[in-house]
Amino acid sequence: MSADVRLETVWIRFGDFVAARDVSLHIQDGEFFTILGPSGCGKTTLLRAVSGFLTPSEGRVLIGGEDMAGIGPNRRPTALIFQNLALFPLMTIWENITFSLEVKGVGIKERRKRAAELLELIALKGHGDKMVSELSGGQKQRVAIARALCAQPQVLLLDEPLSALDLKLRQHMRTELRAIQQQVGITFIYITHDQGEALTMSDNVAVMREGIVEQVSDGTTIYDEPDTSFVASFVGENNRFVGKVARISAGIAEVNTEDGVLRARCSTNPQSAVSKGDDVFVFVRPESVRFLDGAPTDNQFKAKVYHEEFEGNLWQVFLDLASSQKRVKMSYVNDGSITPHSADTEVAIGFSERAAIALPRGPLAAE
Amino acid sequence: MIPDRVQKLLIIGFVALFFVYLFGPLLVMGLSAFNTSNFPRMSPWDCFTVEWFDVLMNDARLITGVRNSVIIGLGVVVLAVPIGLAGALMLMQVGPRVRPWYYTITIAPILVPGVVLGISTLLFWDRIGLMLGATEDSIFYDGMFLTIIGQATFISAYAMLIFIARLQRFDVALEEAALDLGATHVQAFRKILLPYLRPAIGSAAVLAFLASFENYNTTIFTIISSSTLTTVLASKVRYGIDPSISALAVSIVFLTLVGAVIYEIVKRREARKVKAQMAVARGEATETRKQRSFFSEPAFIMFVLIVIAGMGTIYFAGTIGVEECKTVVKAERQAEIQKRIAERQQQQASERAVDVQSDPPKDEDQTDRADKVTAKGTEGYQGVFAPANLQGDSESEPDEPAVGTEGYQNVFAPANLTGDATENSAADEPAIGTEGYQNVFSPENLTEQVQPDASGN
């Protein structure tokens, strides 16, 4: 059983401070939905409103079409996996996992049986009688998931559950989480400030900034078609140019910048449309910038190599533009076709108008 | 710069001094419990005995006092621990602006003098009793009840402090997790918070019991006609003590020691268990070894054996040959005293011879005698508490005026309180008392009074 979650014009205030500002979201049932945003933007707050620890100052929370107003966390069909897991330290693993059954008065035999099943699911068979302190970080993680699943929630809420793990384990757990979600088929609402996590696992991603939802889309749209300058600067890496729109024709804006006139496509979203005379940012991803070996392109620059970083599969190149001394980053695949450049080498670089996007000037993510 | 060796010696000396300061009194008291002397003292050493433990066991008032203290202690635990817990939980719930006020108010009983708490408890419940038209034998006039209530007023604040300390480290997410998994608030409290607080509950209970057991200031007012250990002890000090007090102290120290050792063993077992679990978690061991039962723990067995052996030794040494030893010591004392008296008479005779020659003013004579008395008072300070002292003053120096001498210590002497006119009745009074007064007339006692006097010269 799974359920959809709907937030309708939700406002959450702490005194004068607004933690959620007019948030409306619709999360389909069975969806893996991610809320992505920098620290302190109100992700946990939103999740607590869904799980019932917090009542919105305004607006409604509906789960499975039912208004949750006045329904406490213990009577909502949600289960929350806490940022610090919050496993019960004085109980064994199997008691932890079946706590939701214990409080319902289910007998010990039934509970042990269910614990065994769930331990099998999280690949911790035979660890049931250990104490929490006897487990490794990744194992604790899986126990927390099993404990939440044991309550048979219709919606599973995960608050940065992987943030405490090291990189390798985190990558492993990502795949595992996704697999579990597909297996049990319930709605997952997943919080993270790690965009890699958001993009790899989710059906849909909401990007938040200071209590505002900036954009809700699937991962590729978020990355390729950002609606706002904040999304463009927060998700992935982007080179940014500042300028004013001189002309628009056929969805391509001509923008006057310090580095000459740049041609960039406009957003397809009418809300982020730009028009002549607007102050805009032009964003272009490092992987869209290329060395020009004779072939002309829409936007061209002369630049000097500042320094190059080798990342195995990729080369990261940092360049200073000749026109404005602006630092630009580009990356290219290490396929052996290009030999590395030494510092101060003069090169010509450029990118196509379709690879760049012009967006209205707005707040940016912190560097 | 002080050389290293000297520095080391200084440190050792300091530590030694510190330990003497800490344990010296305990040691002296402990030894005095095994001395046959009628007054608790370590020297001069008479004979080794355990008879004071017998005396202790047969002291009905003391035993009643201990029993009452234990009952009151348990009552206070039952009352103060839940109140303290409730107070601490409340503190965690109230908003940040109210918190300092709330804290100050709940902690106030600790700052209020115990005497005030005692009196106010007495007055308050008397009022309540009056309002309800209760009779004198109702609970409002019951010393035990009032003492439990009175002590719990401030002991629950102690308990609250312990709970606050533990609650501050509680991860609220645990309780939220329980709620999220479908537990009711009551279930979350019982299954998550209460088990977490268990060690604090234990500490609070022990602390509450001890605080109650040793309380005097509040108890003295609220206990009315009953008695507790502390009030019995206090009245004993007023009317004269014997080493059974030391025997009681030794017993208490012993019980504390047993408790401490058991606690230590339990704690080490826990630590070992946790360490083993960690080893398993790190993959160094495959399985936690099953722990031995507590009673087969080597440290525990060792401890029991030592205690049994020690107690046995002390018991035999303290019961065999005590009477013979006493007789021998008494004879020795007797002989020594005879010798001293003879010496003194001789001295006085020669002094008189000098007196006749120089004819000093009367004042000086008195000063001289007062000096003698002072010497006696400082040497045998314990005599202040001994009932025999009452009589000793008036009997051994019957013609010396009790008032008007410069022997300032006489000001505090009980005999003085009754006034010089009633000297005779003052001497009689102790005989009317119930305990420990039979010694007054025993010859042994007299010699003990004389003996320090003599040595003081």
Ligand SMILES: Nc1ncnc2c1ncn2[C@@H]1O[C@H](COP(=O)(O)OP(=O)(O)OP(=O)(O)O)[C@@H](O)[C@H]1O
């Ligand atoms: N109970 C509260 N009272 C007052 N302010 C609060 C409260 N809870 C959260 N806030 C504020 O709301 C904002 C959002 O907090 P929230 O915990 O939702 O951030 P977050 O997005 O989860 O951040 P992180 O990634 O660091 O966990 C923060 O500025 C925080 O200070």
Ligand SMILES: [Mg+2]
């Ligand atoms: Mg958070």
